[in-house]
Amino acid sequence: MSSPLTSPSGPTWSDGLLSLLVATDTFEGFLHELTVATVAALPEGSMCGLTVVRGERAVTIASSDDLTLAVDQIQYRTGEGPCLDTLSSGQANHITDTSTEPRWRSFCTEAFVHGVRSCLSLPLMGPSGQVGGYNLYNPRPDAFDDDALARMRVFADTAAGAVALSLRMADQSKLNADLRATLASRSVIDQAIGIVMAQQRCSAEDAFALLSRASQNRNLKVHDLAAEIVATVGGRTPGPDTFQPHE
Known part of the structure; x- marks a missing residue:
C-alpha cells in the first residue's frame, strides 16, 4: 500500500508523519505505523524497531515484525548492542556485518544466528532531548549504504518530533493506557x-x-x-x- 511516508524528505514526509499521528486512534498504533513506514523507505528485507527508556529500562514498544522484537531482546538480555549504546551516548551506530563486527560480540553472535547481518541504530532526538532510538536490521551484509544512512538521519530527525509530541500528549493527558x-x-x-x-x-x-x-x-x-x-x-x-x- 502506498504511503506519503515512503520518502523521508521534504514537506511530504513531515506532513505525512503528522497526518499519521492525527489519523491513528492509539499511541501504539501510531508507533507501529511509523515502523512500517520506516521499513518502506529502507533496502529490501529491512526490519525496524522502536525503543524508549521507561523507568530506566529499555523497552521495544513497536516493531515491524516479530524477528525485530527477538533481536532487540538479545540486546536487553546481554546488556550490550548498538541500540543500547545509542540510547546511552546519543550517537548513531552502524554494523556492516555482524559476523565480523568486533564490538558487542555477544549481541552480534546471536544476531548473526538469527539471520541479521546489518544493523543501524539512530537516536531520536526530541526538543527536550533524546526520546528513544530506531533499531534497523537487514539480513544482507552492508545493506545500509551512505545514501540510506543519510536518508534515515533525516527520517529520524523528523520522526523524533512526532514521537516526542505523542509522548508528551500521553503524559499530559494521563491517557497512556496504550503504552501500559x-x-x-x-x-x-x-x-x-x-x-x-x-x-x-x-x-x-x-x-x-x-x-x-x-x-x-x-x-x-x-x-x-x-x-x-x-x-x-x-x-x-x-x-x-x-x-x-x-x-
Whole structure:
C-alpha cells in the first residue's frame, strides 16, 4: 500500500508523519505505523524497531515484525548492542556485518544466528532531548549504504518530533493506557517464553521461535498465543496444537 511516508524528505514526509499521528486512534498504533513506514523507505528485507527508556529500562514498544522484537531482546538480555549504546551516548551506530563486527560480540553472535547481518541504530532526538532510538536490521551484509544512512538521519530527525509530541500528549493527558498495555503485552510474552523454556528445555531464543512459528501456523498474534499459554498453565498443559516441541 502506498504511503506519503515512503520518502523521508521534504514537506511530504513531515506532513505525512503528522497526518499519521492525527489519523491513528492509539499511541501504539501510531508507533507501529511509523515502523512500517520506516521499513518502506529502507533496502529490501529491512526490519525496524522502536525503543524508549521507561523507568530506566529499555523497552521495544513497536516493531515491524516479530524477528525485530527477538533481536532487540538479545540486546536487553546481554546488556550490550548498538541500540543500547545509542540510547546511552546519543550517537548513531552502524554494523556492516555482524559476523565480523568486533564490538558487542555477544549481541552480534546471536544476531548473526538469527539471520541479521546489518544493523543501524539512530537516536531520536526530541526538543527536550533524546526520546528513544530506531533499531534497523537487514539480513544482507552492508545493506545500509551512505545514501540510506543519510536518508534515515533525516527520517529520524523528523520522526523524533512526532514521537516526542505523542509522548508528551500521553503524559499530559494521563491517557497512556496504550503504552501500559504494550508493556503488559511484553510481560505476557515473557511469561509464555519462560513456560515454554521449562516445558521444552530450550533457550529463550528457541522458545520465542517456537511461539512465533506457532502463532503463524494458527494465524494468531504472538501476544494472543502467549496469553493463551499463560492462562492454561494453572489448569492444563498447553496441548500439541499450541506449539511444536523443539527439534
